[in-house]
Every structure is written in structure tokens, then in C-alpha cells.
Amino acid sequence: MTNHEIWQSVLAEFEINISKANFTTWFSSTGISHYDAGHVIVCVPNAFAKNWLEKKYHSTLTKSLERVTQKPVKKVEYKVQSIKTVEEKEAIFSKKIEDSSLSHSIRTHRLPSPPNKYGINPSYTFESFVVGKTNELAHAAAQAVAKRPGESYNPLFIYGGVGLGKTHLLQAIAHEMLGVDTNLRVLYVSSEKFTNEFIDAVKQGHAKEFKTRYRNVDLFLMDDIQFIAGKEGTQEEFFHTFNELHQNNKQVVLTSDRPPKSIPALEERLRSRFEWGMLVDVSAPDLETRSAILQMKAQQRNFFLPEDIANLIASSVSSNIRELEGALNKIIAIHDLKKTEPTMESVREILANITAQPMKRSVTPKEVISTVIRYFDVGLIEILGKSREKKLSFPRQIIMFLLREELKLSYPAIGGELGGRDHTTAMHAHTKISTHAENDVKLKQDLVSIKQQLYLESMDN
């Protein structure tokens, strides 16, 4: 049996005994780099996986190795090392190829934290991204792009609600590609920053420098593209930037809180370009994935979080991952302060405090209105006005629906909030939106995004 075969059999045993999310999180990119006289070295992609395997799976893993090899295993060590490197090296030695140009193409190590000049978060890597049903397609597409930039999907467009990992994936692509080629010209920018810089550049007569800067990159990552909608000059500039990069087979990756067709005031030519490539969505993760994410985040902070406690947290916070992290941070902080280990009871108590103050209470009708009009990019005066144009009547109905569903306002009160409309109008709007939301996927998605923005904003205040 080769090392590779031994490891595959061990993995097969684990795969059936632990959850899929845990399996992908802790066992992807692992392998055996050394096996000799009962001494096994398991290589793992990062320190989190190392800690985790040592703490949680050491004895199971040792037993499994013994079963598979039918020999006693005396010692198992875990080393942070890329299995790809090990296997490639072995292949090369066995073929006795000493061509230095070949070894040059081998990735010998992952780069530590990437330079901050890119403005990317060092911990947003593929290794720290937990794959579950609701993000596996986006994850796979992001990986494909990182492996074959400019070839597989260009552009890649990732969309989905707040706090579901879009920025994480976007930046993971940059990490992955910088790990292969440090000289790569990577540009990560939010669409708001792009807009502001463009406006400044034009004002100060530096438009040419701006163009040069944005058009001479190998990887262009733009976050939250929905914000360029309605900004004509910026869209125009972006259009040309995009074309230039695309023509030169430079990879472009974009994120947005919704699919291109649902971004109002987005120029048609941009919309059609976004749809050239690949559109993938991320949605709210299931319980199992949420729990695995928590365990990953706890590991990153060197905080030991037993699985049952992770499950407890994951089952009481379900909306988005940012909130999940918020809960975890609070739990870590409180236990650090008291210098105690978390228990089911101590965590339950903290969670009760967090969930006892429902965020919904702090949302006002004004906030509902302003969130919705920003989402649809329509004006307040028009929304409160008389026009029945669909462009206005639809957001108006959504506002009325949300005022009823989320704030439990009475129908007359809702009519009042919307410029003195009749209560029957509010009732009608509520019925219409709730009926449509049952079958209309796009509407459902709109409602989820709006609510996320609504509660996230009111939390920040």
C-alpha cells in the first residue's frame, strides 16, 4: 500500500463517521507524508487543522491507521505541510527527474499573511471556509477560477445576502493565486471605493492614472457591485475597465447582494456582461454547517469549543454568519474574563441574554422605508406620492408588507406612514406580497436581503 492508499482508506472511514461539513473542514488537503515502522506523519494544510486533529481525532485516527495497515502504529505526528508538495516531490524523485524548471513550478509553501497592500483579510482563505450545501457551488466556482484564472468562468459573479461569505470567497481567490505567484497584480476594491476614487480622480484631473491603475491588473475583485447601480459615470468607467480586462483574459470576480437582473438602475450592457460568465449564489447555511463554521472560528482564536456547545450556539443563532460570529465573540470574551471553560449552562445563559433582546424591536417604520427605497433605488417623495408606476408601486407594497409583518403595525397606521393611504390599500399590498412570495423566488430573495439589511443596520446604530 502506498501512503496515498493508506490515507484514502483512513479518510473513507472518517467520511462515514463524521458530518460532511466537519469532514471537509478538517480533512481536505490532508495526507500522509511519512510512514515507517509505526511512525506516521500526517500533513495538514494549517495550524487549525493540526490542533483539531490532535485534540479531537487523534485516537480514532490512530486506530483507523492500525486497522487499515494491519500493523501497530507507535506514533502519529501532525505537520503543517502541503500534501500536494509532498506527493509532487515523491513523483519527481521516483522518476529521477532533475529538471530544475519543473521543481520551480511546484508550490513549496503557502505564503503567510499576504501583504496588506491588497487590503485583504489574511484569514479569509479557502482553508478557513467551511463548505456546506448552500455555498458549495460558489466555493467550487471560486476555486476553479483561482486555479485557471481567465479560463473557466469570466466573470464569476457571486451573489447572496449579508454575512454569508461572499467577501470571504472573493478574498480567498486572491490568497490562493498570490500563493502561486507573489508577483501577481491583484486588485480588490469595493464598488463604493471604486466610485469614490473615480469621482476624485476626475475632479483632480487624474482620470488617466485611474484608468491605468485599474486596467493593468491580473485579477480584479470587486465587492458589492450593487452600489454602482444608478451612478452613470462610474458604470461607464467600470464598463470599459471590465472590457479591457476581459479582452486580455484577466479574471474578474464580482459580488453582489442579489443577481444582476434584480439590481435596479444597472445599465443593460453591464447586466448582460455579468451574465456572460458564471452566476452562483450563497444562501444561509444549515445547522450542521453553522456549527462547523463556529468550530473553525473558535479554532482560529485558539478557543476550544466542544461540538455540543457549537451546536447549541448554531441552533440559537440562525440568520447569518456575522451574527453567529458575534455570539461566539461574546462567549469567548465572557469566558476569558472569568477565566473559565465554556459549559452548556454558561453558554446557554449568555445566549439567553443575546436573544432576549430581539433586534426587531429597534427597527422603526422610517428605517423600513429607507432600507426598501435604497434597495430599489427609488426616491422617498415618489414612494410617498401618488404615482402608480410599477417601479414605485412594487417597493411601496413591499414596505407595507414589511411594516405589517415585521413591525406589526395596524393597516391604518401603515397607510399613514405611506403618505396617508387608505387602510384597504395596505391590506391589499400585504395580501399580494404574501401570496406572491410563496412561489416567486426572486421576491423571496428580495425580502431576505431587505430584512438582512434592515436588521444589520439597526444593530450598528
Ligand code: ADP
Ligand atoms: P458577505 O460578504 O457575504 O456579507 P462575509 O464574507 O463578510 O459575508 O462573511 C461574514 C463572516 O462570516 C466572515 O467572518 C466570514 O469569514 C464568515 N463566513 C461566512 N461564510 C463562511 C464559511 N462558509 N466558512 C467560514 N466562515 C464563513
Ligand code: MG
Ligand atoms: Mg461582503
